[in-house]
Amino acid sequence: METSGFTEEQLTVREAIQKICSKYPDEYWAARDESGEYPFELHAQLAKEGWTGIALPQELGGASLGISEATMMLQTIAESGAGMAGAQSIHANVYATQPVAKFATPEQRQKMLPRLISGEWRACFGVTEPNTGLETLKLRTAAKRDGDEYRVSGQKIWISSAQVASKMVLLARTTPLEEVKKPSEGLSLFFIDFDKNAPGLELRRIKKMGGRAIDANEVFFDDYRIPADTLIGAEGQGFKIVLHGMNSERCLLAGEALGLGYAALGRAAKYARERVVFGRPIGQNQGIQHPLASAYMHLEAAKLATYHAARLYDNSVHDSSITQHAIGVACNSAKYLAAEAAFTACERAVLAHGGMGYAQEYHVERYLRECFVPRIAPVSREMIMNFVAEKALGLPRSY
Structure with missing residues (x-):
């Protein structure tokens, strides 16, 4: 990746994270992809050196x-060869805590965040449900007030790191959908103990295509009791609060996709330089060169879109001319472009390896399996195009 134009802070972060990730080569991640074992070592080192916060x-x-x-x-992290699995080991702790940091009371922040930052706690994010999918406003998981507690019942799905998390940032409905004037009302955000030994909480691990070192789960709540003081912000305002984390997640996922794409392209270029067929390296052939060069340019373009979106997000704190509309369009566009560029890079990396691209030992097949994640989650390509068509082009809403 071309690093010209990045800030000193960004390059300092890159150098420090590269040093940490150099201890975890592709072989480490291939072994964990095979076994499904969580990368505790990487998370612990990132926390020890202050990066989880x-x-x-x-x-x-x-x-x-x-x-x-x-x-x-x-x-x-993704670019080191860790791919989506490595990045997802810390992903939720970065973005899911943003609404907590912004909307929790000072006492709640002091109670909830320091031990996440130190690595003592690990959090997962509970939003998606099996019967609502992308229709977040129709979530059915209910939190009913009962004195100094809420009783939670319902189901969440595709909850990453739930097997190892001790906390959950949970979006649940505190007013039934049938009783609210607008669907965006009646949802509330909680920062809860995720005690898998407590009554009313059950997990079921989902077998999946890639990134198997990071568990994905169905979570079942059945009258699971949580203290009332775990509520973040005002009751019924959870959807507005959680939106604060969604744009940041688009940027983070775009970055992860870029890292995966650059990793795949780097391996493809190395193989193309070294693999000799008919007396010449295959990388001398334009049939190999051009697809890889095109993939590189698409990654570079997506990189510019990604860091433009992140800059808008950060600068909006002190620049009132940056609207939430502009941030939303930029962050969604960046996620879309980075995911598509990563897919192209990973696919072409496999093809550049020929038959060996299908072999686990060259790692590009693992990258290809993982690159579907940013195309699907946390919002599909099609929903992003719906959003951009409506918000940027003024077209009628289609969903």
Whole structure:
């Protein structure tokens, strides 16, 4: 990747994360992809050196850097060969804590965030449900007030790191959908203990295509009790609060996709330089050169879109001319472009290896399996195009 134009802070982050990730080569990640074992070592080292709190307040133990630097961190992790699995080991702790840092009371922040930053706690994010998918406003998981507690019942799906998490940032409905004037009302955000030994909580691990070192789960709540003081912000305002984390997640996922694409392209170029057929390296043939060169240019273009979006997100804190509309369009566009560029790079990396691209030992097949994640999650390509068509082009809403 061309690093011209990045800030000193971003390049410092890149250098520090590269040093950490150099201890975890492709073989480490291939073994964990095979076994499904969680990368505890990487998470522990990132926490020890202060990186889990990269975008959280300094007074709580964080680094008080921006989403621009956090995006660079996650891109660098993915680019090291760790791919989506490595990046996802810290992903939720970066973005899911943003609404907590912004909307929790000072007492809640002091209670909730320092031990996440230190690595003592690990959090997962509970939003998606099996029967609503992308229709977040129709979530059915209910949290009913009962004195000093809420009783939670419902189901979440595709919850990453739930097997190892001790906390969950949970979006649940505190007012039934049938009783609200607008669907965006009646949802509330909680920061809860995720005690898998407590009554009313059950997990079921999902077998999946790639990134198998990071568990994905169905989570079942059945009258699971949580203290009322775990509510973040006002009851019924959870959707507005959680939106604060969604744009940042678009940037982070775009960075992860970029890292995966650059990793795949680097391996493809190396193989093309070294593999000799008919007396010449295959990389001398334009049939190999051109697809890889095109993939590189698409990654570079997506990189510019990604860090433009992250910069808008960060600068909006002190620049009132930057609207949430502009941030939303930029962050969604960046996620789309980076995911597509990563897919192209990973596919062409496999093809450049020929038959060996299908072999686990060259790692590009693992990259290809993982590159579907940013195309699908946390929002599909099609929904992003719907959003951009409506918000940027003024076309009628189609969903």
